[in-house]
Amino acid sequence: MNNNWSGFVSRIKRLIQSYGKYIAVPWRDDAAPPQRVVFCVYNENEERWLRAKVEEFEIATRQAGHGWAIFDLTDTFATWLGSQRYARSYFQKPNLLSNLFPKYNVYIIEQFKNFLDASEVGPNSVVALKGVGSLFGFLKVKEVVDELAPMVKGRLLVFFPGSYENNNYRLLDGYDGWNYLAVPITADKEF
Numbered sequence: 802m803n804n805n806w807s808g809f810v811s812r813i814k815r816l817i818q819s820y821g822k823y824i825a826v827p828w829r830d831d832a833a834p835p836q837r838v839v840f841c842v843y844n845e846n847e848e849r850w851l852r853a854k855v856e857e858f859e860i861a862t863r864q865a866g867h868g869w870a871i872f873d874l875t876d877t878f879a880t881w882l883g884s885q886r887y888a889r890s891y892f893q894k895p896n897l898l899s900n901l902f903p904k905y906n907v908y909i910i911e912q913f914k915n916f917l918d919a920s921e922v923g924p925n926s927v928v929a930l931k932g933v934g935s936l937f938g939f940l941k942v943k944e945v946v947d948e949l950a951p952m953v954k955g956r957l958l959v960f961f962p963g964s965y966e967n968n969n970y971r972l973l974d975g976y977d978g979w980n981y982l983a984v985p986i987t988a989d990k991e992f
Contacts, residue, residue: 812988813850816843819986821861834950838957838983845934845962845973868926872916875932878939881908906940910948917952924954931960937973
């Protein structure tokens with residue numbers, strides 16, 4: 802158990818170092834929204850360790866002279882579903898939920914807009930997105946990122962529990978992977 806713990810911590814530490822090097826590079830003002838997205842990819846088994854170290858990503862960001870804000874998706878599905886008029890029916894017949902997933906996506910977009918307005922983030926800020934693993938089985942991360950990225954004038958940092966290989970991202974190492982233009986940062990390979 803102790804070896805696993807030190808392995809997780811050292812990989813997350815290397816991920817933070819790689820991110821710090823990347824975020825310190827001067828930003829291009831003319832980058833398109835997909836090019837302003839950064840995926841910090843880590844093994845899904847390291848989720849707790851990453852969450853415990855999120856503040857170190859903030860420190861690296863601020864040391865590079867950028868602002869920081871973090872949006873958490875973890876509880877959005879539960880909050881959204883609990884607010885639905887027929888929530889009890891959905892709990893009894895979860896198969897009915899699949900028709901509502903586009904409304905869940907709209908809910909996330911609205912919450913993100915409200916968050917950005919309240920946070921007053923500018924073009925020199927990083928907006929971090931954590932809890933994307935909670936989308937698994939409900940929405941595709943790519944679709945959510947495609948909606949959120951244009952709203953962020955600085956950089957959108959996605960903490961991504963899964964894998965990245967040959968320009969293909971796989972959430973929670975699931976079968977459904979996709980290509981994306983984002984900058985991938987991993988513990989084992991710098992950008």
